[in-house]
Amino acid sequence: MDFKSLTFVQFFCLSLLLSCSSIKSATSGEVELMVYNVENLFDTVHTIEDGVDKDDWTFLAKDAPGKSDACKKIGYKRYRDACFNTDWNEKNLNMKLDQIKEVLTKGRKLPDILALVEIEGPVVVGQLAKKLGYKEFHTSQSPDTRGIDLAILFNPSKEIVFVKKREHEVKEVKKATRNIFEVEMKIGGNPVHIFVNHWPSQGNPSEDRVAAAKVLDQRVREIKKQNPDHAVISLGDFNTIPTDFPHPFHSVIMRDGMLRDVHQMYKKDRSIDWKLKDAMPPGTYFYYKEMAWNILDRIFVDESLIDGKGMDIVLSSYQIYAPQFITTTYEYKGKKAGYFKGSTVRRIPKSYDHLSKTKKDAGYSDHFPVLIKLKY
Secondary structure (H helix, E strand, O other), X not given: OOHHHOOHHHHHHHHHHHHHHXXXXXXXXXXXXXXXXXXXXXXXXXXXXXXXXXXXXXXOOOOOOOHHHHHHOOOOHHHHHHHHHOOOOHHHHHHHHHHHHHHHHOOOOOOOEEEEEEEOOHHHHHHHHHHHOOOEEEEOOOOOOOOOEEEEEEOOXXXXXXXXXXXXXXXXXXXXXXXXXEEEEEEOOEEEEEEEEEOOOOOOOHHHHHHHHHHHHHXXXXXXXXXXXXXXXXXXXXXXXXXXXXXXXXXXXXXXXOOEEHHHHHHHOOXXXXXXXXXXXXXXXXXXXXXXXXXXEEEEEOHHHOOOOOOEEEEEEEEEOOOHHHEEEEEOOOHHHHHXXXXXXXXXXXXXXXXXXXXXXXXXXXXXXXEEEEEO
């Protein structure tokens, strides 16, 4: 193009077009958000919070002061034996951190934002962050009796900015559980509240998970009332299955469309190739005793992230992340197999063995990670 032959009006229009194009490329982008239950990521030091001993004795070295006496008090033989036999030292911890790193980086790019479930606290998350290369992380501090908490890790930039964090205690439960961890951020300039969840397990009544759902629901409604333009993402291990009654999803957080289940939307979207859907594992967690797959780990979003305006999820990017190397095969054999005897289930999560001394046998986690991309 000969710029010398342009009239003033033509030159002005061209400049405006180039300027708009430049602004768009500078402000548009994509980030990947992943949530991963890493299965009992404990540090090697006994934790005491507010004068209360946390029940983290299993994940201490065998010669840790007080461990033997604490193990003897465990009523359930399986857990008592695990407590006595587990020698959780820095060498074993480092091997587990390496396994987590392999899941998150082998053949792929590190997630831009990583939410973690089933971690003990800032000490061990700090070790993992350093190993992975994350410069910033935040953890919760829950009243959970074992000291189990939640975390979020990321590299701060112009496009990913931490604003503040809050914790919401779930009080109407039979025993203390994890807080709901809220992290407010700006992604590409867009305000978003990320809630990391680890609801009471299936060993607890459904009413306990309903209690957690109500805490989350109340806070989400409060945010949307005060700041309708703020986006909401709720993710984590919800420990919820289809037979729960009353159901925490249908009767609380999804009852009027306040939050949408990304997995459900993905499965129903006809524009996404069925082969991709079919290749995805049927769940994020496999329950051996009932030969049942469950989607315990989920991502929920509010309407603002699926309306085609501003920041949105890339629905086709949703994935239960299950590369072959983090899977295994389970064979039902022996007396305990019952009527499942002779059956084989493939590509289930390769659970982490905290007694293992070698990386080859260690495994990864009893959950698969779940991920989604956001575009802005």
